[in-house]
Structure formats: C-alpha cells, structure tokens
Amino acid sequence: MDLLRSLPLGLYLEQPQTWLHKLDPRVKFIWLMSFLTSYSFANNEWRVLLVALLIIFTLIARIPQRVWQQQMGWLLTLTFLVFAIAAVSPDGLGVDYQPRLPSNPQVLTQPAKANNSPVAISQSGKKYSYVLFHKGPVKVTRRSLDLGVRLSTILFTVIYSTNLYLLTTAPEEITAGIESLMQPLRRFKIPVTELTLTLTLSLRFIPLVLEEVQNLVRSVMTRAINWKKLGLKGAVKVWMIVAERLLENLLLRAEQMASAMMVRGFTSPHEHRVPWHDLRLKSWDWIAIASLTLFWAIRIVLGHEF
Template identity: 60%
Template sequence: MDLLRSLPIGLYLEQPETWLHRIDPRVKLAWLMTFLIAPLLANPVWRLALVGLLMLITLSAAIPLRVWRKQMGWLILLCSLIFAIACIAPDGLAVESQPRTPQFCSEPVENPAECPLELPQPTSYRYTYVDRPGFLFIPQITITRRSLDIAVRVSTLFFTLIYSTNLYLLTTAPEEITAGLEDLMKPLRWFKLPVSEIALTLTLSLRFIPLVLEEIQNLVRSIRTRAIDWKKLGLRRSFKLWLVVAEKLLENLLLRSEQIATAMDVRGFTSPNEHKVQWHHLKLRWRDWLALAVLIPFWFARWSFGGMA
C-alpha cells in the first residue's frame, strides 16, 4: 500500500509534460473558475456539454491512461450512483399524471370521471417515463421528467466541480499555483493585507500534504506488520489502539513542522518579503492569450444556449 502513488486525487503529474502544463497558472485558474461557475443556473444539455469538454481536454492533452483512469473511473462510478439514486427518488412534486377526459358525455352519468370517452394526447409529451410497481422486496420504481432532470443536474455538477479542480492540480505545480495566486492578489496590498505571507503559507501547506500521507502510510504499515487480530481485541480495545495511532500521527506531524521551522530559521528566513524565493517567472505567451480569447465565445455560448428555459 503506497498512498503517495495509489491516491488518485490531488497529485501533480510531472512527466510527461503536456500542453496543459505549459499554460500559465493564472490562465488555468481563470478556466477553473469558469468551469466552477458555468454550471450554475444552466440547462442539462449545457452541463452534459461541460462534462464532454472536460473529457475532450483530458484526451487532447495526452495524459497517460494509468493516471486519468484512476481519477475519472472512481468519479464516474460515484456520479453514476448519484444519477441512479436521484432518478428513482421522489421528485418533490405531489402531482398525479392523469389522462385527459372530456367534461361532457353522450349520456348523463353520476360521476364524470367514469365517462368512457377520452381525448387523445395532442403531443408525445409524457411526465412519467417509468412507473413499475413493486414486487416482493423490490420497491416501486418511478422515473419522472423532473427526477431525471434533477439526476442529470446533480451528477454532472459533482463531476464538473471535482474533475475540473483535480485536472488543475494534476497539471499545475504547487509553486505555480501559489505564484499565480500571489500575482492575482497584488491589489490586496493596498488594503495592507499580507499577500506574501498568505502565499508562503499556502506553499508550505501544499508541500506538507505528501508528508502527511507518508506518515499515515508508515503507521499503517507498522500496524500491518504486527498482524493484530482485531476480532480478539474487541471494539473497545480496537478503539483505544486507534487513538494511540492517531496520537502518534499527530506527534510525528508536529515534529515534522518543527523541523521545517528550524530549517527555515537556520537559513535566516525572517519574512517572505525580505527572503523572497521566485520559483517561476510568470509571463503570458501566445498560447495563454489564445486560451483567454477562447473564454469570450465560451461565455457567449453559455448565455445564448446554456441558460435555463
């Protein structure tokens, strides 16, 4: 079990370097915010188009199959389960669909609903797509137009929000992310906000994530090598053991933090403004301007065709 290699979410892909890696992080951040905002108040067709666009970007970037198969596979499975549950769940409308009946009959009857004459439907519109009664342990399955619409909206929203963020982290180094955010937050210095300190804190946080995974991995391996019989321990003693493991994990993480602080102190690091380390020199190139220009027709199509009816 290697968490640093098997965990599919939130890892940076160093090799191979795709065209997404060469895009400026500020431009990729603008596209990320676009994918996060565009599904809001959009119709189901537009949401499905965003899912297809994300898949097309992944395939065009030639990201290795071993990478995006883990990421997209679990996410597609989760969204499929959400879609299935939302389809068969109640749609929230207490409306019963009934066939059209005339208000008069050729012969007078006591109950107009018992009139044998019915008007044919002028169109092929159906509110209920599937209505299967329950049998034994199988509950009744009803799929309506509204429940299907809700299922498409929720499942595509989950996929778009999670996968677009994951694709951004997959093709952008942590130092590029913090450098881009620091450059975009420069106007906040007029309000006396510590922009450099915020960027440094974000950089250290992103670099600290692999250390956390490494400590968890080492503790899990140490428990597995001891071949503990959890059935004999029982629930209470197992809980106490996991509390000891959690305490050891917290102790190791605090020790790692102290070592990082000591290393920065020994090197004379006092503040980010006086000891500024520039990992990446941000400069917009032709491919970045092209990616920004594509945003204009994208949002034009969003407001023209993607709005709710």
C-alpha cells in the same frame, strides 16, 4: 497499499510535460474558476458538456493513462451511483417545487389511466408525462432525473477539474499565479504574500500527510492484529492510538519545516522573496484566453436555464 500512487489527488505530475503544463498558471486558474462558476444557473445540457470537456482535455493533453485511469474510473463510478440513487428517489428531495405540467398554455391535460400522474396532450398529438418510468418500487420522474443529473455532474466537475488543475500545475506556479491575481488587494492592506506562502506550504504538505497515513496503515497491517478478538471497543482504541500517532508525526513534520525556514534566515516573506516563475503570457496563453471568451459566449447564449 501505496496512497501516493493509488490516490494521487492533489499531486503534481512532473513528467511528461503536456501542453496543459505549459499554460500560464493564471490562465489555467481563470479556466478553473470558469468551470466552477459557469455551472450555476445552467441547463443540464451544459452540465453534461462540462463533464465531456474535462474528459476531452485529459485525452488530448496526452496525460499518461496510468495517472488518470483509476481516478476517473472511481469518480465516474461514484457519480453514476449518485445519479442512480437520486433518479429513483422521491422528487420531494428538492426544495424548489416545480409544476408537474408544461408551462405552455396551448397544452391540454388529461388524467392518466395507468397511474395517477398527469398526462398532457399537445395540439401536435405528443403526450407529456411527469413520470418517465414506473415499474414496481422504481419510479423516475422528471424532477428526480433532473436532480440526479445536477448532483452527479457537479460532483464530477468540482472534483476532477480541481484535480486536473493541480495535476498539471506546480504548487509554486499556483501560488505565484494567485499572488499575481491578488495584487489589487494590497490596497486594502491584505497580506497577500503571507497568504500565498501559507498556500504553498499547504500544497507541499499534502504528500507528507499521505506518506504518514501510508506508513501508519502499513505498520498496523504488519502486526497481524486479530480484529475479531479485539472487538469493537478494542478496534476503536487501536485506531485512536494510530490517529494520535498521526497527529504527532504531522506536528513534528511541521516543526521541522519551520526550523528549516528559520535556519535559512527566513523571517518575513517580504524580505526573502524567491522568484519561482517568470509569469509572462505567451502565444498559447492568448489562444486559451480567446477560447475562454468563446466558452462564456456559448454559455450565455445556449447554456442558461430558463
């Protein structure tokens, strides 16, 4: 069991350097926010398009297959299960109730013969049915299908877009870009440098947490504990001891990190500035900005939910 390889969420891929690595972190952050915000009040076609764009970006960036195959495989499996469960669930899950008949006033309605769901017949002769599939206990309606698409696509978009950003952007680049974008907040006396420093340490702490969890799980597995003899109470007691040990190890790591900073004379982020990256927009960054403008133009024109 190797969590750093089987679950590389939030980790940075140093090699190989793809074109996504070379983009300015501020441009990538704005792209990330665009993916997360353009989802709101969008139609299902746009939501599916966002998922397709993330997969296309991963493929054309030539990220090694070993890096994204397992992540994307598990995530696609999870989103498909969410879609299937939501699609066959009662449409009463939605709070915002929608009319079961089309809003077109030219549509004439007739009661259905096979079931009690309403069926509409338009002037062109095309039938409209609220129930899309009904066989035995399985019943898929327009509302439940729409809910399934919404839940599955937002789950994939939020998780994978964030993971792709962390995969192709170093923690120092992330904090430097966010600090640059947050400079106007200094006028309101917001400690921007302290916030970005805390974010840097948090991102650097993620691999340490995974390493500690991995070591503790391995230590439990090597002891060949007979869980059947322990029973539920004994198993809970063992895992509580493991969790307590994990917390102690993480606090020890944090104390060691703080001591290392103090030994190096780090007392204030304003007095000890470390210029990690020189943030300058290059030619491919301007191309990405132009593509972002096109992205939002298409979203406004075609992706709005009416």
